Amino acid sequence: MKLPLSLLNSTMPSGSGSLVWFRKGLRIHDNPALEYASRGSNYVYPLFVIDPHYMEPDPNAFSPGSTRAGINRIHFLLESLHDLDLNLKKLGSRLLVLKGEPSQVLIHCLKEWDVKKLCFEYDTDPYYQALDNRVKNYASTAGIEVFSPVSHTLFNPADIIEKNGGRPPLNYQSFLKLAGEPPWASSPLSVDLSSIPPVGDVGSCEILQVPTLKELGYVEKDQDEFTPFRGGESEALRRLRESLSDKIPWNVDDKLLAAWREARTGYPWIDAIMVQLRKWGWMHHLARHCVACFLTRGDLFVHWEKGRDVFERLLIDSDWAINNGNWLWLSCSSFFYQYNRIYSPTSFGRKYDPNGNYIRHFLPVLKDMPKEYIYEPWTAPLSVQTKAKCIIGRDYPKPVVSHDSASKECRRKMREAYALNQKLKGLVSEEDLKKLGSKLDEDEDEGQEPNPRRKRQKLIN
């Protein structure tokens, strides 16, 4: 299919043009080759070459697909290309698809188009190395700049081997030693492109749209007959976000957060600790545990990051890594998982300080409260409160939550979050599992509980 002329900017004045040759890194974000091409170019040709070597049907192959690639792999690639094209279009460009032996197609394009820079991701595959050499040779004779960054791998494999005296390291320890700091550790990843220069004049080249399987000569099948893994940058980023997202549905409750932060929870043990934090900038390690647990998974179910920020600001021994680590730990977000072990905001302190001296010190308003009531002053009869010169609800707040019901609710939410996490942990979505489930039910005897883990196992093996 010929491209409509309007998209081709054939009237574009000649200037610096760049060609981005897409092969493996079929993405817009974090793509140094694309970024380099887009910077300082008047127009950019994003090109993908359909290589018959990988894409043409081979009826004699041992499974459906081409000589080199099974049908799933080709399908996945087409989905990725389709998504790449969509994403390029969002930025004012599009994917140019050509067909043929890639190095020949590339050289032809470089001859046809006004291109000053050729940009493509470095590839270690022997097949691509050979292709790349042919293309690079031509580019150098034609005076075209070649930019071929390492971005498919985090490190440059050639560097690692060279550092090891020409031999590849044979275990992970020595690899790490040789690799050292990754080059991007001290600098931010590439920026997000907000636009890409338009496509230039393509001359006489026959530009294709991203083909369908059918157009490539394959028999169309239903989606669920293919691998449950969908191709494309958008899907990849969605999976990444899903995997990084918090499975725990923390409350957004600034009132509860403020009550905790301002030592107004109504639980003297908690509030005394928070006063000490504010006044001294230091508390005992276990006191930190108590208030962190209370704010997050124990009672208030407020996001651990909120508490972390308060600690970060007020602790004199504040340490970014330790602080984050401890909050992740205490909130059962990572490292520690026994969310049923909840510190009691009353009995934990009572165990070590039955008289409540700590509370009396940091919350003087409660200093005359009898020890029987000092951890739960709202239970003190009014006569006792009057005698202690501390009326609950006036001189000292009532509890913001009831620990019994709040902690039960927290346990329930944690249980659900963990269960959901279990389900999502596999690389297969719920929807995929359902499909797979019905498929398995057809093959299997009945009576098996629909256990996602079990079914995922089947899928993987």
Place this chain on the structure above:
DNA sequence: ATGGAGTTGTGATG
């Protein structure tokens, strides 16, 4: 697949 370990849980019981 399974069992043991895992900074630092609570509350009842003896």
Place this chain on the structure above:
DNA sequence: CATCACAACTCCAT
């Protein structure tokens, strides 16, 4: 103070 039930987490070694 030790032990147990509670209800059941992940990670790791086997």
